[in-house]
Amino acid sequence: MTLLIAVLVVLGILALIVLVVGGMGVGIYNRLVALRNEFKNQFAQIDVQLKRRHDLIPNLVETAKGYMAHERGTLDEVVAARNGAVAARQQASVDTTDPTAIQKVAAAEGVLTQSLGRLFAVAEAYPDLKANQTMLQLQNELTDTENRVSLARQAYNESVRNYNTQREIFPNSVLAGMFNFAPAALYEITDPGDREVPKVSFT
Numbered sequence: 001m002t003l004l005i006a007v008l009v010v011l012g013i014l015a016l017i018v019l020v021v022g023g024m025g026v027g028i029y030n031r032l033v034a035l036r037n038e039f040k041n042q043f044a045q046i047d048v049q050l051k052r053r054h055d056l057i058p059n060l061v062e063t064a065k066g067y068m069a070h071e072r073g074t075l076d077e078v079v080a081a082r083n084g085a086v087a088a089r090q091q092a093s094v095d096t097t098d099p100t101a102i103q104k105v106a107a108a109e110g111v112l113t114q115s116l117g118r119l120f121a122v123a124e125a126y127p128d129l130k131a132n133q134t135m136l137q138l139q140n141e142l143t144d145t146e147n148r149v150s151l152a153r154q155a156y157n158e159s160v161r162n163y164n165t166q167r168e169i170f171p172n173s174v175l176a177g178m179f180n181f182a183p184a185a186l187y188e189i190t191d192p193g194d195r196e197v198p199k200v201s202f203t
Helices: 002-065 072-094 099-123 127-131 133-168 172-178
Strands: none
Touching: 002 072, 002 099, 002 133, 002 172, 072 099, 099 133, 127 133, 133 172
């Protein structure tokens, strides 16, 4: 009888341990899922702002084209950079957990920012373009969009840091490995020159 009680006590303790460990595992798994969904949602916010930016650029180029007939190369460069950025953004939108796709978006946006900077530098030489109301409105919208992209990028990077921290700490790292919670990539700008919002004011 004493042996039976001892066996039952041991089995009860083991069952309790399994329940506690299982409960912790479920909690960790659910937390990782929530954090992964959070950074994916934050990338969606970046995506919205980048799409807005990309949609403004054709209008900007069309407006400038009427005044900058001799600057075809600069205008073509902006269009090509915009198309590259759109393609990178669309690819990343398919799988926001792909670190390479996120890095490609950041790189393509850096190229676009540089080409816009060159466009605005060249446009300084065209007084009629500088005074064009459509151009001024597009510049204001582009500046506003650049600021929104910057804020969305900060929120995204914060959510990625939270997710990566949680997936790396023990015992979360064990579950993260078992269930393929891959590390997320920060939206980083590697070229310091790309960090600057292009100057869009002609005043």
